[in-house]
Amino acid sequence: MIPLEEARQRILSAIRPTGPETVPLAAGWNRVLARPVVARLTQPPADVSAMDGYAVRAADAVTGATLTVTGAAPAGHPFAGQVGPGEAVRIFTGGFVPPGADAILIQENAKAEGARLAVTEGVAVGRWIRRRGLDFAEGGELLPAGRRLTARDIGLAAAANHPWLTVHRRPRIGILATGDEIALPGDPLPAGGIVSSNAHALAAVIASAGGEGCILPIAPDDAGSIAALAGSGGYDLLVTTGGASVGEHDLVQKALGQSTTPGGFALDFWKIAMRPGKPLIWGRLGAMPVLGLPGNPVSALVCAVVFLLPALARMQGLPDSGPRTIRAVAGVDLPENDQRADHLRASLIPAEGGIVATPAARQDSSMLAVLASADGLILRAPFAPALPKGSVVEVIPLAALGV
Numbered sequence: 133m134i135p136l137e138e139a140r141q142r143i144l145s146a147i148r149p150t151g152p153e154t155v156p157l158a159a160g161w162n163r164v165l166a167r168p169v170v171a172r173l174t175q176p177p178a179d180v181s182a183m184d185g186y187a188v189r190a191a192d193a194v195t196g197a198t199l200t201v202t203g204a205a206p207a208g209h210p211f212a213g214q215v216g217p218g219e220a221v222r223i224f225t226g227g228f229v230p231p232g233a234d235a236i237l238i239q240e241n242a243k244a245e246g247a248r249l250a251v252t253e254g255v256a257v258g259r260w261i262r263r264r265g266l267d268f269a270e271g272g273e274l275l276p277a278g279r280r281l282t283a284r285d286i287g288l289a290a291a292a293n294h295p296w297l298t299v300h301r302r303p304r305i306g307i308l309a310t311g312d313e314i315a316l317p318g319d320p321l322p323a324g325g326i327v328s329s330n331a332h333a334l335a336a337v338i339a340s341a342g343g344e345g346c347i348l349p350i351a352p353d354d355a356g357s358i359a360a361l362a363g364s365g366g367y368d369l370l371v372t373t374g375g376a377s378v379g380e381h382d383l384v385q386k387a388l389g390q391s392t393t394p395g396g397f398a399l400d401f402w403k404i405a406m407r408p409g410k411p412l413i414w415g416r417l418g419a420m421p422v423l424g425l426p427g428n429p430v431s432a433l434v435c436a437v438v439f440l441l442p443a444l445a446r447m448q449g450l451p452d453s454g455p456r457t458i459r460a461v462a463g464v465d466l467p468e469n470d471q472r473a474d475h476l477r478a479s480l481i482p483a484e485g486g487i488v489a490t491p492a493a494r495q496d497s498s499m500l501a502v503l504a505s506a507d508g509l510i511l512r513a514p515f516a517p518a519l520p521k522g523s524v525v526e527v528i529p530l531a532a533l534g535v
């Protein structure tokens with residue numbers, strides 16, 4: 133059994149980012165930039181008014197003065213002339229400030245009668261003018277490569293005149309569930325059978341992280357079938373579930389070893405000092421990395437949080453090296469831990485002294501309902517001593533991961 137952190141580093145160091153592809157701007161949300169977004173124009177493109185009012189010379193627009201309105205500058209229709217001494221130009225939010233003007237007199241501070249404008253409250257130089265390039269300037273880098281795009285970023289890229297974005301191709305992940313006893317949801321169940329929850333749960337994890345999961349047909353406990361299905365598609369990563377342990381029906385390693393894929397199967401490691409998820413397999417089938425997850429549904433999903441999500445991030449050019457954790461206080465006494473890094477399914481309840489993390493009473497790795505109702509995973513390091521209720525613990529919150 134190797135330590136969890138070493139396993140994660142070995143997985144991450146073998147992952148290569150996917151190549152770039154060009155997508156329409158609107159399809160860029162939640163994708164990761166492969167090239168920076170550089171401003172294709174200056175914003176605002178000229179000095180513009182921030183308010184509805186009058187473009188004036190501040191020296192003339194003093195309280196009690198009367199000015200002559202000589203034209204208008206609505207947004208999109210710049211005024212062709214200048215603002216001369218004693219003059220004002222009607223202007224609206226976003227309108228270009230005409231040459232000669234050095235301030236905007238808001239309309240609430242003036243009284244217009246035909247072309248005559250009485251100033252009821254004077255204005256200072258520069259007031260209500262947004263200077264050219266206030267937001268950004270042409271040629272400036274607005275969004276760096278390696279950034280997962282938010283809705284705000286899409287707006288910024290649009291403002292910078294980018295109809296297309298260059299992002300990392302979505303990682304394509306093959307998902308191969310194995311086992312004589314399992315059937316896909318909705319298919320007839322064999323005698324003694326159970327429904328495969330792992331494939332669909334993993335596809336959802338992959339989608340939440342920006343990947344494309346491809347659910348393969350279920351492989352029976354037969355090395356030839358597993359090998360044929362495993363070698364059937366060139367994925368960026370193949371994830372298997374089940375058959376990872378030591379029983380004679382746990383065939384994944386043996387099957388991969390028999391594969392006719394050029395280069396064959398090279399195991400990197402098997403078995404990690406963690407719970408749940410001890411019998412995890414990591415290796416390579418030809419050029420394709422293979423992550424062999426345990427069959428127990430909670431083990432498969434916890435391993436997906438701990439290893440698959442960081443791998444998906446790495447494939448998309450993100451620097452993530454592990455799930456984010458928060459600090460919480462234990463809601464009950466925690467017993468000392470054995471040699472396996474534990475991940476206790478727990479509720480997280482905000483309270484005065486911080487978030488209270490309370491492990492579920494049952495922690496069996498088959499109990500999907502317990503995992504689904506948990507808010508987070510309390511981390512217990514190998515050989516962690518017993519902790520009294522109220523002690524600080526580290527927790528992986530699940531909701532933020534979309535898991």
Ligand SMILES: Nc1nc2c(c(=O)[nH]1)N[C@H]1C(S)=C(S)[C@@H](COP(=O)(O)OP(=O)(O)OC[C@H]3O[C@@H](n4cnc5c(N)ncnc54)[C@H](O)[C@@H]3O)O[C@H]1N2
Pocket residue numbers: 309310311313314326327328329330331373374375376377378379382408409410411425426427428429431497
């Ligand atoms: N003698 C030992 N037995 C086991 C050990 C061990 O060290 N010595 N390790 C245990 C641990 S820990 C785990 S985790 C499991 C993992 O076993 P496998 O990866 O070989 O998984 P299976 O035996 O194929 O299945 C385990 C369990 O999960 C169910 N399953 C399988 N696939 C799915 C699926 N797609 N959806 C839902 N449920 C699935 C399967 O029916 C079994 O009940 O091994 C322990 N044994």
Ligand code: MOO
Pocket residue numbers: 406407408409410411426428430431497
């Ligand atoms: O590691 Mo297994 O996942 O304990 O049940």
